[in-house]
Amino acid sequence: MTGTADSRAFPHRHLLGIEGLSPDDITLLLDKSEGYVEQNRQADKKRSLLRGRTIINVFFENSTRTRTSFEVAGKRLGGDVINMSVAGSSIKKGETLIDTAMTLNAMHPDVLVVRHHESGAVHLLAQKVNCAVVNAGDGSHEHPTQALLDALTIRRRKGGLQGLVVAICGDILHSRVARSNIHLLNTMGARARVVAPRTLLPAEIERMGVEVFHDMATGLKGVDIVMMLRLQTERMHGSFVPSIREYFHFFGLDARKLAAAKRDALIMHPGPMNRGVEIDSEVADDIDRSLIQHQVEMGVAVRMACLEVLTREPGNGPPVK
Amino acid sequence: MTARTLFKNARLLDPATALDQKGDLLVADRKIAAVGTRAAADAPGAAVIECHGHCLAPGLVDMRVELREPGREHEETMESGAAAAAAGGITTMVALPNTEPAIDDVALVEFVARRSREVGVHIRTYAAATRGFKGREITEIGLLSAAGAVAFTDANTAIADAVVLRRAFSYARTFDALIVQHPEEPSLAAGGHMTEGETATRLGLSGITPAAEVMMVERDLRLVEITGARYHVAHVSTGAAIEAIRAAKARGLPVTCDTAPPYFALNETAVGEYRTFAKLSPPLRSEADRRAVVAGLRDGTIDAIASDHSPHPQDSKRLPFASAEAGIIGLETLLPLTLELVHNGHLTLLQALRALSQRPAEILRLPAGRLAEGTPADLVLFDLDRPGRIDVASFRSKSKNSPFDGRPVQGRVLKTMVEGRFVFGGDN
Numbered sequence: 203m204t205g206t207a208d209s210r211a212f213p214h215r216h217l218l219g220i221e222g223l224s225p226d227d228i229t230l231l232l233d234k235s236e237g238y239v240e241q242n243r244q245a246d247k248k249r250s251l252l253r254g255r256t257i258i259n260v261f262f263e264n265s266t267r268t269r270t271s272f273e274v275a276g277k278r279l280g281g282d283v284i285n286m287s288v289a290g291s292s293i294k295k296g297e298t299l300i301d302t303a304m305t306l307n308a309m310h311p312d313v314l315v316v317r318h319h320e321s322g323a324v325h326l327l328a329q330k331v332n333c334a335v336v337n338a339g340d341g342s343h344e345h346p347t348q349a350l351l352d353a354l355t356i357r358r359r360k361g362g363l364q365g366l367v368v369a370i371c372g373d374i375l376h377s378r379v380a381r382s383n384i385h386l387l388n389t390m391g392a393r394a395r396v397v398a399p400r401t402l403l404p405a406e407i408e409r410m411g412v413e414v415f416h417d418m419a420t421g422l423k424g425v426d427i428v429m430m431l432r433l434q435t436e437r438m439h440g441s442f443v444p445s446i447r448e449y450f451h452f453f454g455l456d457a458r459k460l461a462a463a464k465r466d467a468l469i470m471h472p473g474p475m476n477r478g479v480e481i482d483s484e485v486a487d488d489i490d491r492s493l494i495q496h497q498v499e500m501g502v503a504v505r506m507a508c509l510e511v512l513t514r515e516p517g518n519g520p521p522v523k
Numbered sequence: 524m525t526a527r528t529l530f531k532n533a534r535l536l537d538p539a540t541a542l543d544q545k546g547d548l549l550v551a552d553r554k555i556a557a558v559g560t561r562a563a564a565d566a567p568g569a570a571v572i573e574c575h576g577h578c579l580a581p582g583l584v585d586m587r588v589e590l591r592e593p594g595r596e597h598e599e600t601m602e603s604g605a606a607a608a609a610a611g612g613i614t615t616m617v618a619l620p621n622t623e624p625a626i627d628d629v630a631l632v633e634f635v636a637r638r639s640r641e642v643g644v645h646i647r648t649y650a651a652a653t654r655g656f657k658g659r660e661i662t663e664i665g666l667l668s669a670a671g672a673v674a675f676t677d678a679n680t681a682i683a684d685a686v687v688l689r690r691a692f693s694y695a696r697t698f699d700a701l702i703v704q705h706p707e708e709p710s711l712a713a714g715g716h717m718t719e720g721e722t723a724t725r726l727g728l729s730g731i732t733p734a735a736e737v738m739m740v741e742r743d744l745r746l747v748e749i750t751g752a753r754y755h756v757a758h759v760s761t762g763a764a765i766e767a768i769r770a771a772k773a774r775g776l777p778v779t780c781d782t783a784p785p786y787f788a789l790n791e792t793a794v795g796e797y798r799t800f801a802k803l804s805p806p807l808r809s810e811a812d813r814r815a816v817v818a819g820l821r822d823g824t825i826d827a828i829a830s831d832h833s834p835h836p837q838d839s840k841r842l843p844f845a846s847a848e849a850g851i852i853g854l855e856t857l858l859p860l861t862l863e864l865v866h867n868g869h870l871t872l873l874q875a876l877r878a879l880s881q882r883p884a885e886i887l888r889l890p891a892g893r894l895a896e897g898t899p900a901d902l903v904l905f906d907l908d909r910p911g912r913i914d915v916a917s918f919r920s921k922s923k924n925s926p927f928d929g930r931p932v933q934g935r936v937l938k939t940m941v942e943g944r945f946v947f948g949g950d951n
Contacts, residue, residue: 221725300841320843321727322797341845343727378727404724405732 212511216328216335219344220385228353228390234507235354235500242278242502252281255312255513259285260302261338262318267473267498268338268347272315275505281312299323303330312513316340321378334512336505342376347508348472349382351500353390355493356427358500359468364391369421369463370412371397372431372453372480375404375442379472380431384410397421399453401442418453422462429470430455430481438479446479456482460491468493527551527569528943529562533579533904537894538877548579550900553943558894574904577937580876581892582614582901585857586781586883587757587829589678589850590616590646592638593631594623599834599921601635605642606919607854609947612903612936613830615645615884615891616854621678627651627662632670643946645901647673647889652691652702656680661691665698673887674755676703679804679849681739683709688743692752701886703755704743706764707805711735716845718806722791728844731806737763744771747778755886756780758831760805762815769824779886780824783831784853784860785926787816793926799840799847800926803831806849817869826882828875830857834922852920856913856927858905862934865907872907904938904948911935 210230214223241247257276259269269285276283286306297305299318303326306314313334316324321341328335339345357363368387374380374396387394388411396407397415408414415421422428433449443449455469469485469492477483486492528550535546535558547562548555549569557565585608591598608616618635620626626635626648639646650672654660664675675695681704682688688702695702712735717723719730740756744767747754759765759780771778785793785803790813793801801807819825833850840847861879864870870878884892891901915928938948 298838298841299843318843320845322845323843325797326841326843341727341843342729381725381727405719405730406721406724409721410725 211514217346217508217512218325218328218335218337220346220349220382220389221344223389225389228350228386231350231504231507231511232354232357234510235350235503238503238506239500242499247278248280249278250280251510252276252279252513255281256310257281257283257313257315257509258306258309258311259283259315259338260288260306260317261286262288262316262323263339265317265338268317271498271501272338272505275502275509278502279506279509281509299327300330303327307331307333313509336508336512339378341378342381343378344382345378346382347501347505348379349386350508351497351504352383352429352470352472353386354500354504355470355496356468359493360426363387366392366426367395367424368392368427368429369395369397369425370429370431371418371421371455373402373433373437373442374398374407374431375402376434376437377431381410383429384412395421395425397453399443418455418459419462422459425463425467427468427470428455428460428463432472432474433476433480450479454478454480454482455485457484460485467491470494470497473498527556527566528572528940529566529569530572530574530579530904531563532576533574534576535559535894536578536580536873536876538873538881539893539895541873542894543873545576548894548902550940550943553900555894555896555898555900558896572904572938577904577906578872579902579904581880581894582903582939582941583612583858583879584615584617584883584889584891585613585830585832585854586617586827586887587783588616588618588832588854589621589834590618591834592622593634597921598836601638601642601646603919603921604832604854605644605646605946608644609939609941610919610936611855612858612905612939613644613854614901614903614939614941615647615889617673617887618646618648619676619678620649620651621656625651625655627654629663629666629670632667632672636671643944644941645891647671647887649674649676649678649703651675652677652682653687658682658684658687661687661694664695664700668698668700673889674701674703676757677705679705681705681707681709685742685746689746689750692746692750692754696750696752699753701753701755703757704739706736706739706756706759707731708735708738711738716802716806717794718791718808720791720809722794726794726797726844733761733763733808733812736761736805737767740764740767744776744778747771747776751777753777758783758786758805758829759819759825760786760808760816761812765815765819765824769819769822772824779826781827781829781883782816782820782825783829784857785831785851787813787820788860788863789813789926797844798926799842799844800851800924802844802847802849803851804849817864820864820878821869821874826878826886828857828861828878829883830854832920834920835924836922840924850924852918852922852925854920855918856925858936859913859932859934860927862907863932866933900940900943902940903936905934905936907934909933909935
């Protein structure tokens with residue numbers, strides 16, 4: 203079966219962030235994703251739900267993994283997926299984001315999947331188009347499909363999210379993945395922690411509803427899930443942390459630090475990993491505990507569910523905002 | 524135009540003398556000729572303006588305005604800025620030197636003076652404190668002062684190098700010139716787009732710590748102490764900086780400061796979901812800082828309220844937040860937003876007018892801001908109570924970047940007079 207049999211409505215026109223979604227909204231997306239997980243494991247993966255629909259991937263920031271995941275998701279649902287490469291496009295010639303939005307809008311797409319290096323840019327673009335917009339990551343703000351795929355991965359292994367203790371570790375300051383996950387975990391009744399040196403934590407992060415730790419031993423104590431974040435190369439050498447060696451020593455996940463977590467604690471990473479910087483290969487590749495490959499698999503299913511709910515025929519649900 | 528104008532039955536307000544009484548005011552030969560209950564007796568044949576008890580006060584002196592002339596006339600010109608000022612009850616504007624080219628040369632100061640004579644509202648200008656705002660070489664402070672520059676500032680750039688500022692202070696003191704500082708430690712604020720805190724964290728925007736303001740002010744005050752120079756802090760926005768200035772004033776240092784309406788009328792939450800019209804420099808602060816600004820105005824630590832008018836066209840605001848320009852227009856909202864503080868009981872009317880006219884004129888040594896006989900007849904007549912909504916579409920400014928559109932306010936300018944001539948509301 204696929205998610206189409208489900209008649210619950212998703213009451214939003216766009217998916218711009220996890221903030222503002224209700225527990226029901228999230229549960230709906232996760233439930234629909236489950237169906238697509240099974241479908242994606244069949245030999246015949248293709249459906250015609252989005253036949254005739256046009257999905258444009260507009261990536262102002264380079265990405266292979268996320269863009270490919272959205273492309274696969276759109277194609278498996280039978281949609282026409284176009285990747286708009288921004289490098290060398292008119293954006294580089296000074297066209298504004300709003301001009302680009304208007305241009306794309308005139309082509310009557312059904313969904314725009316947008317990634318941009320500036321926080322808020324996807325909101326701005328969404329105000330100027332008539333179609334649905336999926337935020338595929340904006341600056342340090344949100345990356346909602348990543349949080350949804352993380353939630354699906356956890357739910358399939360732990361049976362649910364309620365009451366779980368999840369430690370998000372590393373570069374929280376610059377991370378849209380962290381922010382989306384914090385919103386999602388709080389909304390679904392899990393307990394979120396952040397673990398990082400103070401230079402990688404934004405001001406007043408505790409007011410987003412997380413417990414803050416500055417060392418892995420106490421931060422990982424008793425947790426069910428350890429989510430590691432990628433540390434960008436340009437931040438490794440003296441600007442935010444003094445060196446890779448020091449960062450890995452104190453904040454990189456290895457078997458010794460992981461021992462503080464619950465015995466059945468699971469390891470996640472949004473990828474791409476810097477082995478030996480934020481995570482040791484020994485734990486990253488531990489097939490009993492590392493969910494990293496599952497996350498990638500769940501990513502396609504979650505994105506199929508998102509594309510489905512955002513392209514429902516008008517009249518299928520209440521008027522959407 | 525008649526040479527003599529009589530304002531009858533006005534509520535005469537002069538913060539300099541604490542005058543607040545019903546009466547008449549006679550204007551003759553471009554000057555205030557008589558003030559008080561007997562003014563009418565001296566005015567046979569004068570054109571009579573019946574004021575119906577509305578407020579007649581010195582025209583506002585706006586000590587921080589960006590006009591885009593020369594260089595960016597599509598955003599604002601002296602004419603459009605003057606029309607907006609007149610509608611806002613402002614009779615003297617002091618222009619920042621951050622034009623293109625920058626006003627760092629005698630010829631450009633003279634250019635502003637010449638243009639000022641053409642537009643009906645007094646326009647005075649600052650000159651750059653350092654060449655090209657680069658913070659390295661001081662400008663010709665003596666010659667520029669002689670040409671009419673009222674004070675020296677690098678506009679929205681802080682003079683960061685302590686040695687350069689020390690020399691600028693020492694040299695300025697030779698000519699008794701005033702240095703105006705943008706109070707923000709630039710290396711600490713670098714890359715930031717709104718005030719640091721929960722809102723910035725949620726939005727994923729890099730923050731500017733409020734400490735960047737007080738750090739610069741405290742350092743500068745040490746340099747004031749060793750040089751004795753006159754120092755003015757522009758657009759203060761944080762409680763910590765206000766406290767530092769309060770303490771410095773108590774020690775007798777020659778320091779003054781101003782703020783702008785967004786810093787007492789809004790806080791960081793105005794950014795909402797990336798509203799670029801709420802992007803300012805310094806950024807909108809926390810509610811606690813906003814309250815500290817109100818308290819600083821109330822106890823006089825903050826001397827003046829300036830519009831901090833900063834015109835930007837749509838295309839530099841309709842961008843992702845980090846890429847958008849900072850700054851909002853303010854000439855036509857300066858008075859009504861300040862009057863909110865009066866209607867809410869935070870300031871008396873005389874306190875508000877003191878911050879809008881008397882104090883800026885004193886700080887910059889301008890012949891304005893008084894209702895004294897023999898001074899230029901720069902006046903504003905306003906209805907203190909008339910309710911309305913701010914309507915940006917009706918503004919005379921060429922740019923429309925205001926976060927206050929639609930805000931309900933009380934108080935409306937009825938007439939504005941510059942040197943005996945109506946520049947706004949003169950047709951009835």
